[in-house]
Amino acid sequence: xxxxxxxxxxxxxxxxxxxxxxxxxxxxxxxxxxxxxxxxxxxxxxxxxxxxxxxxxxxxxxxxxxxxxxxxxxxxxxxxxxxxxxxxxxxxxxxxxxxxxxxxxxxxxxxxxxxxxxxxxxxxxxxxxxxxxxxxxxxxxxxxxxxxxxxxxxxxxxxxxxxxxxxxxxxxxxxxxxxxxxxxxxxxxxxxxxxxxxxxxxxxxxxxxxxxxxxxxxx
Amino acid sequence: xxxxxxxxxxxxxxxxxxxxxxxxxxxxxxxxxxxxxxxxxxxxxxxxxxxxxxxxxxxxxxxxxxxxxxxxxxxxxxxxxxxxxxxxxxxxxxxxxxxxxxxxxxxxxxxxxxxxxxxxxxxxxxxxxxxxxxxxxxxxxxxxxxxxxxxxxxxxxxxxxxxxxxxxxxxxxxxxxxxxxxxxxxxxxxxxxxxxxxxxxxxxxxxxxxxxxxxxxxxxxxxxx
Numbered sequence: 001x002x003x004x005x006x007x008x009x010x011x012x013x014x015x016x017x018x019x020x021x022x023x024x025x026x027x028x029x030x031x032x033x034x035x036x037x038x039x040x041x042x043x044x045x046x047x048x049x050x051x052x053x054x055x056x057x058x059x060x061x062x063x064x065x066x067x068x069x070x071x072x073x074x075x076x077x078x079x080x081x082x083x084x085x086x087x088x089x090x091x092x093x094x095x096x097x098x099x100x101x102x103x104x105x106x107x108x109x110x111x112x113x114x115x116x117x118x119x120x121x122x123x124x125x126x127x128x129x130x131x132x133x134x135x136x137x138x139x140x141x142x143x144x145x146x147x148x149x150x151x152x153x154x155x156x157x158x159x160x161x162x163x164x165x166x167x168x169x170x171x172x173x174x175x176x177x178x179x180x181x182x183x184x185x186x187x188x189x190x191x192x193x194x195x196x197x198x199x200x201x202x203x204x205x206x207x208x209x210x211x212x213x214x215x216x217x218x219x
Numbered sequence: 220x221x222x223x224x225x226x227x228x229x230x231x232x233x234x235x236x237x238x239x240x241x242x243x244x245x246x247x248x249x250x251x252x253x254x255x256x257x258x259x260x261x262x263x264x265x266x267x268x269x270x271x272x273x274x275x276x277x278x279x280x281x282x283x284x285x286x287x288x289x290x291x292x293x294x295x296x297x298x299x300x301x302x303x304x305x306x307x308x309x310x311x312x313x314x315x316x317x318x319x320x321x322x323x324x325x326x327x328x329x330x331x332x333x334x335x336x337x338x339x340x341x342x343x344x345x346x347x348x349x350x351x352x353x354x355x356x357x358x359x360x361x362x363x364x365x366x367x368x369x370x371x372x373x374x375x376x377x378x379x380x381x382x383x384x385x386x387x388x389x390x391x392x393x394x395x396x397x398x399x400x401x402x403x404x405x406x407x408x409x410x411x412x413x414x415x416x417x418x419x420x421x422x423x424x425x426x427x428x429x430x431x432x433x434x435x436x437x438x439x440x441x442x443x444x
Contacts, residue, residue: 067384079414156288183299194287
């Protein structure tokens with residue numbers, strides 16, 4: 001193990017780690033928005049949209065991200081749709097994550113009891129108000145553990161964007177192995193980098209999960 | 220020409236080659252799933268044991284496998300292990316090893332979930348009528364757990380098939396790689412080949428995984444009662 005070398009390459013990993021986080025962050029936010037939208041469409045059984053949403057969910061859950069990325073990045077330009085690698089990665093992550101988030105959120109929505117909604121309606125709230133002030137906050141709280149798990153899943157999924165030549169942690173590692181042939185050092189740094197990103201999140205999630213179980217929302 | 224692009228799929232033996240590539244992925248996935256089930260069930264049962272140390276070791280294994288992306292594990296076994304030990308393994312062997320390690324952890328967690336979700340009195344009644352530990356598992360725990368376990372296990376198969384698409388990145392010649400070869404050899408005749416080939420591969424994965432996940436959902440619904 002070459003300590004000097006590790007120090008030398010650590011700045012590269014810092015840069016790549018930041019990139020991975022940035023990509024994951026945008027991916028998670030977009031997935032959340034798509035997920036909330038899809039689950040609300042399903043919850044209120046919006047006629048035409050419901051079909052599209054369900055097809056989207058099946059399509060995204062039953063295909064691997066790598067193939068989605070290849071199609072977006074190498075396939076689409078041939079029919080005139082040219083997207084940058086970063087845009088492709090973001091679209092891919094959002095496309096994949098959206099259906100997972102929708103699933104997480106669906107569980108939350110189903111946990112809101114009917115009495116809550118009826119109580120809101122009998123107070124004279126409109127349907128939109130009931131959604132905004134009664135259903136949404138409770139559903140969100142219930143689904144936070146699965147949303148967190150999905151967020152970690154999305155961060156882990158970013159590890160394949162090097163396939164469309166984005167300079168993330170995997171890309172840097174492959175580069176260093178290729179150029180310097182310092183395999184052990186590069187792999188060690190790779191694992192350390194992912195642990196620094198994922199370990200605190202996973203511990204936080206365990207903590208939040210335990211706290212939420214106390215909340216219990218009137219049950 | 221644009222409208223001729225789709226013909227690249229049926230040109231020569233391209234379709235046959237692509238299917239052969241797909242078979243490589245599916246084979247890796249199935250072998251890994253079988254190994255995962257064989258090791259995952261005892262692993263899951265061990266995870267429910269009362270021994271704290273044993274549980275801690277299992278927990279550490281599970282978390283270590285889960286927290287590091289599969290892609291990183293593939294890199295560690297493909298690049299790191301040969302350097303450390305001098306043993307060179309082919310990409311597909313590495314894939315089977317990594318996916319079995321990953322699958323065993325996931326399967327173990329499913330088994331643990333299924334076993335601990337059984338009410339406690341089931342085990343206690345077994346003890347009360349004088350069954351041995353082996354008999355309790357054989358006649359009480361396992362038959363009931365299987366019902367809870369099977370849908371999730373089938374789901375694991377689709378996850379495995381989807382995740383094995385990564386093996387192309389450690390040099391295994393599977394459907395994506397074959398697709399690239401087809402595109403390269405037809406780059407002059409049909410410039411839009413990559414749209415159709417990658418689109419077709421996308422569709423192939425869907426065709427395989429969709430029925431399996433529908434089946435698992437149906438099973439889950441039917442056994443809920």
